[in-house]
Amino acid sequence: MAITETDHGSEGHGSEGHGSEGHGNGPAVPGAENPGGEHETAFKRDQKERLMLWLLIGGDALFLILELFTWFYLRTLNVNGLWNGAKCSKANPCTDGLGNPITAPIHKADPKHAIIIAICTVLAAAFVWLAESAAKRDAGKRSVSTMAGVAYLFMLVAIGWQIYQFQVLPFTTIDGGYASTYEFFMGSTLAHLILLAFIGLGLWIRASKGRYSGATWYRVRLIRFFAVWIALSTVILVSVAALFY
Amino acid sequence: MTTAVAPPLLEDTQLGPKAGGFYRHQNIWTGLGFGIFLGFIGWLVSHALLQGSNWGTDMVVTCTMVGWVLGFNIGMGTFNAPIRWMLGHDQTHEDELYAAGVGQGSSRYLKFCTDHKVVGTQYLILVLVLFGVGGTLAMMIRTQLITPHSSFLDPQTYNSVVTIHGMVMIIATIIMVSGPFANFIMPIMIGAKDMAFPRLNAMSFWVVVSAVPCLLSTFFLGGVNAGWTTYAPLSVQAPAAMDAFAITIIVFVVSVTIAGVNTIVTVVTMRAKGMTMGRLPIFTWGAVIGGALGLYAMPAFLAVMTMMITDRVTGTSFFVPEVGGSQWLYENIFWIMGHPEVYVILLPPVAAVLEIAGTFARKPVFGYKVAVAGFVAIASLSIMVWAHHMFTTGWAPNLAAPFMLTTELISIPTGIIFLCTIGTLWKGSIWTRLPMWFIYLFIWNFIIGGVTGIYLSDVPADQFFHGDMFVTAHFHYTLLGGAMIGATAAVCYWFPKISGRMLNERIGKVAFWMIAIGIQVTYFGQFWEGFQGMARRIAYYNPHYQAANDMSTAGAYLLMSGWLVFLYMLIHGWRRGKIAPANPWHAKTLEWKVPTPVPLENFLVDPVVTSDPYTYGEGVPDGQEVPEFAPAAEPELVPAGSGPPEPGDVGGAS
Numbered sequence: 035m036a037i038t039e040t041d042h043g044s045e046g047h048g049s050e051g052h053g054s055e056g057h058g059n060g061p062a063v064p065g066a067e068n069p070g071g072e073h074e075t076a077f078k079r080d081q082k083e084r085l086m087l088w089l090l091i092g093g094d095a096l097f098l099i100l101e102l103f104t105w106f107y108l109r110t111l112n113v114n115g116l117w118n119g120a121k122c123s124k125a126n127p128c129t130d131g132l133g134n135p136i137t138a139p140i141h142k143a144d145p146k147h148a149i150i151i152a153i154c155t156v157l158a159a160a161f162v163w164l165a166e167s168a169a170k171r172d173a174g175k176r177s178v179s180t181m182a183g184v185a186y187l188f189m190l191v192a193i194g195w196q197i198y199q200f201q202v203l204p205f206t207t208i209d210g211g212y213a214s215t216y217e218f219f220m221g222s223t224l225a226h227l228i229l230l231a232f233i234g235l236g237l238w239i240r241a242s243k244g245r246y247s248g249a250t251w252y253r254v255r256l257i258r259f260f261a262v263w264i265a266l267s268t269v270i271l272v273s274v275a276a277l278f279y
Numbered sequence: 280m281t282t283a284v285a286p287p288l289l290e291d292t293q294l295g296p297k298a299g300g301f302y303r304h305q306n307i308w309t310g311l312g313f314g315i316f317l318g319f320i321g322w323l324v325s326h327a328l329l330q331g332s333n334w335g336t337d338m339v340v341t342c343t344m345v346g347w348v349l350g351f352n353i354g355m356g357t358f359n360a361p362i363r364w365m366l367g368h369d370q371t372h373e374d375e376l377y378a379a380g381v382g383q384g385s386s387r388y389l390k391f392c393t394d395h396k397v398v399g400t401q402y403l404i405l406v407l408v409l410f411g412v413g414g415t416l417a418m419m420i421r422t423q424l425i426t427p428h429s430s431f432l433d434p435q436t437y438n439s440v441v442t443i444h445g446m447v448m449i450i451a452t453i454i455m456v457s458g459p460f461a462n463f464i465m466p467i468m469i470g471a472k473d474m475a476f477p478r479l480n481a482m483s484f485w486v487v488v489s490a491v492p493c494l495l496s497t498f499f500l501g502g503v504n505a506g507w508t509t510y511a512p513l514s515v516q517a518p519a520a521m522d523a524f525a526i527t528i529i530v531f532v533v534s535v536t537i538a539g540v541n542t543i544v545t546v547v548t549m550r551a552k553g554m555t556m557g558r559l560p561i562f563t564w565g566a567v568i569g570g571a572l573g574l575y576a577m578p579a580f581l582a583v584m585t586m587m588i589t590d591r592v593t594g595t596s597f598f599v600p601e602v603g604g605s606q607w608l609y610e611n612i613f614w615i616m617g618h619p620e621v622y623v624i625l626l627p628p629v630a631a632v633l634e635i636a637g638t639f640a641r642k643p644v645f646g647y648k649v650a651v652a653g654f655v656a657i658a659s660l661s662i663m664v665w666a667h668h669m670f671t672t673g674w675a676p677n678l679a680a681p682f683m684l685t686t687e688l689i690s691i692p693t694g695i696i697f698l699c700t701i702g703t704l705w706k707g708s709i710w711t712r713l714p715m716w717f718i719y720l721f722i723w724n725f726i727i728g729g730v731t732g733i734y735l736s737d738v739p740a741d742q743f744f745h746g747d748m749f750v751t752a753h754f755h756y757t758l759l760g761g762a763m764i765g766a767t768a769a770v771c772y773w774f775p776k777i778s779g780r781m782l783n784e785r786i787g788k789v790a791f792w793m794i795a796i797g798i799q800v801t802y803f804g805q806f807w808e809g810f811q812g813m814a815r816r817i818a819y820y821n822p823h824y825q826a827a828n829d830m831s832t833a834g835a836y837l838l839m840s841g842w843l844v845f846l847y848m849l850i851h852g853w854r855r856g857k858i859a860p861a862n863p864w865h866a867k868t869l870e871w872k873v874p875t876p877v878p879l880e881n882f883l884v885d886p887v888v889t890s891d892p893y894t895y896g897e898g899v900p901d902g903q904e905v906p907e908f909a910p911a912a913e914p915e916l917v918p919a920g921s922g923p924p925e926p927g928d929v930g931g932a933s
Binding site for chain 1: 361364365366367475476536539540541543544547548549574575577578579581582585586589590593594595596597600601602603604605607608611612615
């Protein structure tokens with residue numbers, strides 16, 4: 035392999051996603067602590083980070099598919115008629131033969147809570163999108179941070195409501211396949227929302243410090259991709275849980 | 280002619296007293312301290328709140344392990360950068376240099392270091408440690424089987440040893456090439472200054488380190504006696520050690536996912552000018568496709584282990600038929616992960632074998648594009664074969680034939696890659712150095728592993744062999760004899776670049792013959808056991824099987840001794856080996872064009888690639904031998920078109 039010539043620079047240490055937008059060849063960012071610290075173009079960083087995000091979303095999508103697979107597999111198999119709880123009778127006293135109680139008939143979860151959570155995630159994604167638009171048109175840090183703050187608020191509401199839903203479910207984890215999978219959906223949604231809220235808080239704080247402008251709007255776009263994905267996956271889970279009891 | 284003037288080395292930068300921030304105070308000791316502290320807090324809180332509830336013990340173990348993992352990584356500095364990002368405090372350039380290990384000497388190997396070469400070396404040491412643990416457990420298994428009714432281990436402990444041996448080896452083999460070589464070597468191979476995401480790179484390493492104590496703690500928590508596949512409902516009923524096992528896997532999945540993404544992004548976006556996809560060294564293809572396959576497989580591992588741990592900790596009923604679950608659900612999801620995972624292990628070492636074969640045969644990789652297509656075909660087919668592990672479970676008998684077909688189909692691209700390896704060596708001017716010995720051994724072992732795999736893909740044959748020692752012998756031939764020997768060749772090949780020293784090949788050949796013979800004796804013994812019908816994972820056996828077991832055990836002792844000699848060779852080489860020239864094998868890929876030790880950002884000047892990676896012998900008239908190469912010299916980097924061509928180099932702009 036022949037190699038020749040050269041110029042200095044391109045990617046090197048510190049060329050990662052977290053922090054320090056737009057140094058070096060990229061557009062300058064007011065308030066950045068390390069101007070000139072890196073030598074990677076904004077385009078290259080954006081390209082890398084977008085690809086990383088799409089790959090991670092791809093992996094997460096596979097996880098979502100496996101969640102849905104679990105739902106439909108257990109629902110279709112309905113092992114021992116216990117998908118959504120057994121009908122207890124003298125012949126079936128709802129014990130496992132060792133005297134331990136097993137599931138009794140259960141009620142379907144009220145879809146209202148899940149729908150509220152889904153709406154919150156959609157609104158959070160929408161406000162991240164608005165923050166991105168504000169940054170893109172250089173609308174000022176107040177505008178960007180307001181949108182980011184509202185998005186973060188919706189993320190917190192979604193998390194709070196998800197925790198609340200755990201308290202008001204008409205069943206517990208031990209009540210058969212439906213109950214187990216439903217709570218698995220909820221747990222998965224909660225974990226994703228916590229991650230999104232971490233990023234959302236970062237977006238809000240950084241926007242408040244004026245880190246996002248017409249030169250760096252594409253960094254908000256990355257967060258928007260993730261927020262939209264979370265909203266989409268939540269809507270899918272909510273729909274399946276509501277429609278395929 | 281003007282030679283490009285190299286800038287001052289980054290590693291010579293004088294950093295200020297505050298460079299690095301928190302990183303200055305964090306290392307493996309703070310990691311251990313925080314890990315133990317948060318693990319204790321997890322234990323204390325969960326013990327106080329949950330002990331006595333239905334799933335108290337399981338919850339306590341889970342909380343303790345989660346506390347340990349979080350604490351260790353907080354102490355190491357894994358989360359520093361994300362938290363600083365969130366707070367809007369970006370790292371300065373000096374912070375980045377400090378994190379890359381500037382001015383820290385060898386202590387950087389015990390810290391969260393973002394230099395890909397440090398991470399690669401850390402991975403190499405971790406892999407050796409894991410193989411040491413897994414190998415010791417393997418010897419305990421074989422020692423137990425010396426006699427039909429040995430009292431060396433009780434059955435419960437024996438089952439735990441078998442399980443943890445399996446999982447330690449699976450973890451070690453998944454990272455044995457993608458860890459050290461995809462980190463240390465691959466970025467240089469493609470002309471990059473580092474991985475695409477240096478912090479994620481370091482994170483992937485320290486996260487997997489935090490998983491290892493969880494796995495080893497299982498011995499003190501009652502043991503995991505369900506086999507490495509931890510089939511439900513056995514795993515759901517297992518002692519609390521199963522919770523630590525599941526946490527191990529979940530943490531490991533995070534690490535492998537991050538590493539896979541990083542590898543792919545690095546290759547797609549960080550290649551040097553002129554390094555087109557068609558010019559990528561074949562090893563890079565193996566690493567990328569292996570990483571992509573890992574991204575497919577790991578979510579399934581995460582899903583199945585999460586469901587299993589919730590079955591145990593919160594009483595969900597995914598896998599327990601008595602309460603509406605299904606063990607087939609476990610088996611399906613597990614093998615949706617499990618079979619691609621075999622190729623996550625195999626593809627990078629096989630690609631390394633092709634890479635090394637080209638160098639030592641002084642020939643281009645035979646059928647380069649076909650081999651790449653073969654990797655893609657294997658990866659694609661591997662996601663459609665999972666149910667061949669379930670032929671005897673009673674699940675969907677009508678699907679047995681299609682799954683048999685897809686499994687047998689996978690032997691076609693595998694065979695093609697095999698032919699590419701043979702074709703690369705065919706009529707080459709083979710330079711038989713230590714890496715080449717292991718290539719020969721790889722070829723032999725991989726044939727046996729591959730052919731016996733075809734038998735097992737056949738439904739009637741599988742009905743007979745399933746669950747017996749034939750299967751054990753088959754996958755050890757494939758994973759140890761194939762993948763691990765390929766990785767061993769890679770260690771011998773790239774050791775001079777990593778350590779800056781040469782290995783003692785005389786010691787290496789002693790190790791080679793012990794390993795080569797040891798493998799044949801050990802696993803032919805196990806084929807024999809399998810043909811006789813001996814089941815695997817049993818502590819006691821019928822005396823009828825003793826001769827075959829004695830053969831296998833004797834082979835195992837020889838094999839382990841061979842690995843110890845090999846380890847001695849590595850340590851000896853690292854400490855007292857001859858200083859390695861920059862390019863001891865006269866290879867053509869970029870990692871051999873940089874000085875040894877490799878500078879912080881690899882290239883003093885950015886390379887521009889102007890030819891294919893394997894231009895050995897080009898320009899040599901027919902019938903003449905490839906000329907001997909002069910002793911290796913530092914490559915000269917000169918402006919395009921003005922320098923003398925290297926032997927065999929083809930000029931021309933990309």
